[in-house]
Amino acid sequence: MYIRSEVDGYVGILTLCHTEKRNALSRALVGELLEAMDAMAAARVRVLILTAGVGSKVWSAGHDIHELPLGEDPLLYSDPLEQLLRGVRHFPAPVIAMVSGSVWGGATDLVLSCDIAIGDDTCSFALTPVNLGLPYNTAGTLNFMRRLPLNIAKEMLFTARSVSPHEAEEWHILNHRVDASELRAFTLDIAHGIASKAPLAVAALKEQFRMLADSAPLQPGIFERIQELRHRVFKSRDYVEGIDAFKEKRAPVFRGE
Amino acid sequence: MYIRSEVDGYVGILTLCHTEKRNALSRALVGELLEAMDAMAAARVRVLILTAGVGSKVWSAGHDIHELPLGEDPLLYSDPLEQLLRGVRHFPAPVIAMVSGSVWGGATDLVLSCDIAIGDDTCSFALTPVNLGLPYNTAGTLNFMRRLPLNIAKEMLFTARSVSPHEAEEWHILNHRVDASELRAFTLDIAHGIASKAPLAVAALKEQFRMLADSAPLQPGIFERIQELRHRVFKSRDYVEGIDAFKEKRAPVFRGE
Amino acid sequence: MYIRSEVDGYVGILTLCHTEKRNALSRALVGELLEAMDAMAAARVRVLILTAGVGSKVWSAGHDIHELPLGEDPLLYSDPLEQLLRGVRHFPAPVIAMVSGSVWGGATDLVLSCDIAIGDDTCSFALTPVNLGLPYNTAGTLNFMRRLPLNIAKEMLFTARSVSPHEAEEWHILNHRVDASELRAFTLDIAHGIASKAPLAVAALKEQFRMLADSAPLQPGIFERIQELRHRVFKSRDYVEGIDAFKEKRAPVFRGE
Amino acid sequence: MYIRSEVDGYVGILTLCHTEKRNALSRALVGELLEAMDAMAAARVRVLILTAGVGSKVWSAGHDIHELPLGEDPLLYSDPLEQLLRGVRHFPAPVIAMVSGSVWGGATDLVLSCDIAIGDDTCSFALTPVNLGLPYNTAGTLNFMRRLPLNIAKEMLFTARSVSPHEAEEWHILNHRVDASELRAFTLDIAHGIASKAPLAVAALKEQFRMLADSAPLQPGIFERIQELRHRVFKSRDYVEGIDAFKEKRAPVFRGE
Amino acid sequence: MYIRSEVDGYVGILTLCHTEKRNALSRALVGELLEAMDAMAAARVRVLILTAGVGSKVWSAGHDIHELPLGEDPLLYSDPLEQLLRGVRHFPAPVIAMVSGSVWGGATDLVLSCDIAIGDDTCSFALTPVNLGLPYNTAGTLNFMRRLPLNIAKEMLFTARSVSPHEAEEWHILNHRVDASELRAFTLDIAHGIASKAPLAVAALKEQFRMLADSAPLQPGIFERIQELRHRVFKSRDYVEGIDAFKEKRAPVFRGE
Amino acid sequence: MYIRSEVDGYVGILTLCHTEKRNALSRALVGELLEAMDAMAAARVRVLILTAGVGSKVWSAGHDIHELPLGEDPLLYSDPLEQLLRGVRHFPAPVIAMVSGSVWGGATDLVLSCDIAIGDDTCSFALTPVNLGLPYNTAGTLNFMRRLPLNIAKEMLFTARSVSPHEAEEWHILNHRVDASELRAFTLDIAHGIASKAPLAVAALKEQFRMLADSAPLQPGIFERIQELRHRVFKSRDYVEGIDAFKEKRAPVFRGE
């Protein structure tokens, strides 16, 4: 069992608890999480909190690298992480990310897909595809453009470096940064506040935000060029090198090929 | 008379002064305000300041709840507030919101529709449709998405809580936060600065910003789903409860129906 | 020679050094800069730094006013500055603006077109077309809307005032503000960090960002109205007055005609 | 039972047979039809033929006028006809309309939503909302624009007149016009031809066509103006008059109010 | 007086009668026509017929070549023909073009902007900007793409040849081609048919068609490249040659410069 | 040598003459054709005719099936046919397809990408991906939607059947159908007509048409779903079966897997 589930009044809380794998978003964990979310939706919670618990060292390590295919598009529409991101955005009530500890790769995409994010002074965020040579997809890139100042999104993706809690607040990754000792109470307070409001109006607003934010029309030619670019990346030797180096716990040597 | 009108060189100043109704944006007040704006445009002012005066306790309480229809779409294209928001955006010169005191509901939409906003340490901002169970419309939701970081817009709308002057500055609601004692001088200084610049170029820039910001193409199917969602909200029992509770000055009890 | 060129590992550095003309983006300087960028691309640098050197008083003064045509659209697609902005955005690796000193007019558009911007405590930024009565174009206005909070973009353009380093950081013009003594080391550190990552993945991300950011579909009618508005501005007497006043080093007197 | 269901190899045939109500698209008939379509999809037919049988006098009379609400939007997203049109377009295999007899109102929208249409010399088509004063919706108007030459779509909607089989062929309503005696054999021949092709490729093409055809991005402001216009129509006295006249089988007298 | 005005019940008829200038769409004629249209709108006609009378040799010769500016964009948003085209499309009731005789250049754009077109066996249509070397604008090109099969629009514009009544019918320029002796009666019959329908519903449909047809979002970069292309054409020697040759009634000699 | 090249005044003629391979659009033939087109552009022809000669039995057989990859996307942006289609659309003067004989698969996409198409009574057109189980791409599907009535595009793609010259004319595949004996003279006559017009204006119009026609903005989510759908098709057993059956000259047996 990778997920712990609680309900407090109209507020649901799902806690990632697969600590030995640093909550990597594996097919198994995502499957369980989506089921737990379905149960929460069925129970008609009015707010959902997604967390790894106060004091966790790693909120989530992102993609399970061992599940990434080589020589194939690693981020198809049906990929588990993609399903999870859509699951959060389509969840029929607000989802709040409550964050202690470090957040890596696809997990940062997950936090940025939650409606609201609240962190403590131990949290940090990194977007890491360039560590592996993995071609990030359009859905993710658009998510970063919607959620972050454009130059910040680029810095995070081009450097893969870890962003501090202070930066996370300045750059609007976090709505609020609070002391670890207050994180749970502060988050629950916001959640219960939302839960006391008119639920149909809240849900209609969330759905409007989602539909409007998804409306970023692209030229067909652009998409086909992006697909070609990404194809070249996931067929490259550097992608193999990136995955190998990760598994062998050494620094990769990239050649741009 | 709900509006006081002054001209200082090329700068017009319109002051909301219907304090006993807390400057609620009633049909009557909006009508008078739109007329005053027409007069300002005819006088070819180069900047317009919109204010409730330094030291006001309430800048504006937003919609006049007593005018909201039940069981009908409360925010049609022809609604007075919608007309006012378009009036501000189409005004042929920059409009600066100068804010002391609290700003509620549709009035926050109004401040966010002004080109520039300057506030003092008494100002606060809330977006309150979920207090009533009122389905906010696409025009407003898009305005919040254009003007606020996405997670902040969601927090404000889902919680309806009042945002402090400090937060208002961090989240780009305000261009500047200054001491109440300097608010008028600081704002006039910026206004006179703009008035000394090439007016046709300023007006063409404002109009470009407006036209470009209005360009957020949506799929037809999306709009019809939004309309259906909103329809369900304004036909709900919770909407009646929200309006009733407001009139009876008690907390509403929402059931999600 | 207006440009100095260095390579440090995979990092290219181009330094504007036409100080007597305050690095105005004249046809000649832009031509040389584009050639130097082509050479950098051919050398397959993985990051490009664009700078006027640490300690410069003026990073760049923007358009060479003496080259602006009168009575014609001054910002056609083939204008040198427009070519430079496209050159930076299409450069096949990240471009970092490293900024000491003041940045004016079109040069601010250039910094905002770089992928990342890092400045010291002497830097400042102004957008100055309303000083001249020059009608800024859609490409630029969209760039400001993508890179700045909307109300900030308007304030900068309507007032033409100089923005301080602190504001530049708050408003996401700068990714980082550091002490002048550390500017070069800090910037190189970020650049070398990027250069150690998978270059195809970095380049594909940059190109995705560019293509997605360029996707801001407009109604045809809107464009034709903008073109008409701009036409009226570049045919106006105020535009002639603006250019004359600049050349005569006096304050312009605008009449809105 | 309003629907007769047959399967011939990989080809499904659904026949509307509620002749006493002229196959009006009532809530009941649509419900049954959608169920029959689900069964066909479950049986993995590769083509679906939708017909009222060869020799029928009326293929379908369109909306059941008795079910249209007064003073409310009669064509919300959840309206049965709207559900049926989406059902046809989302059906996982091509749908062929095989038409004898007259087709009215919403039923013409249905034929135009099928992938292919084949008729005999008795068929005719009319689009009749202006007979009632009913405000047609955006989804339908866009469907007519996609399927008909623009001037033809307007003539059909503005005049509500019946279009002959010859015109229906010239104007691309019909793919083919054949003799009544050959209608069934000709249609089955095309259907079996499709059924012999690669089904996944056919289904992916249909889905591509649907997704691409649904992509007609509109400005948000446009939607809200359309909704206001339609609101005025369904609240008008003429709409009441249109419905009354229809029920009383007399010509309506419209006043434009 | 260039326009004759009649009203027949709810049907207005405007007849171009400046035969000595072959109804060229000069500033004067367009001004008078727009005024007559305003009067018709004020009289609340339910259909408007635009004609040059049955039996006219030239329906309209299009732009008045003598009014075209040299070295400037000849088709700005405020150009009289552009105003007329918008006037027809915004007219609050359907506009029917009733056509005898030849239609040239901008006048073909006008007929294609009417909602319905009916012609007799003497009518013909040509799109002639390439005879002059005049750069047609985006609004017109989009209109041709909406109203004509794409390959036909290209043939008409690239060859400038006159299209026969038979072709005009096949290619959906005309809704109907009828004998000259029946043209007026046939057209009036359709007009009176429309006038008997619910006027608010008809007007809302026309406005929906207009708004939806105007929604053809383009990338900003595309616009600026089009404007550059057109700029090169209206600054070319060939444009001067085209206008000269026309005035001197000789064939132009174009050099592609 | 697969291509024969002629110049007649300002008109270029390129003739496919690889008859033993039925002018299949192999990598080799496309490479030669693109080179010949570059030479024609350099020679500044004002019109280009693309033909297989009058009296050819097969104009072109489309893709060279032997070059299609298995288990990979067969229609990437860099595919030779895709390059050719873009080459025709970007050619700086009108391209006329002059057609005798049958046109298959990708070659029909090519004819539909030419600006104008003229055929004789021997021509026929088929779109054949469903014979192979090959997932057609978005660029092609959009081209068919732009060039054909929607129901006709679907029939052609779902049935893969051969369309007769009469149908090709009715459905606007052909601009003109003429007798084989007149095909060359008729086509040259149109070509020389175009060549006598202002070339810059013609080229600017073609480029406008291309840019406007390419502007069909799609939601990002749509693209990713299309890519997933196509992925499933090119990974399917049916695709292998389709290619095998073709090579073994037998009818394929598809299972929908």
Ligand code: NI
């Ligand atoms: Ni910010």
Ligand code: NI
């Ligand atoms: Ni015909």
Ligand code: NI
């Ligand atoms: Ni047609």
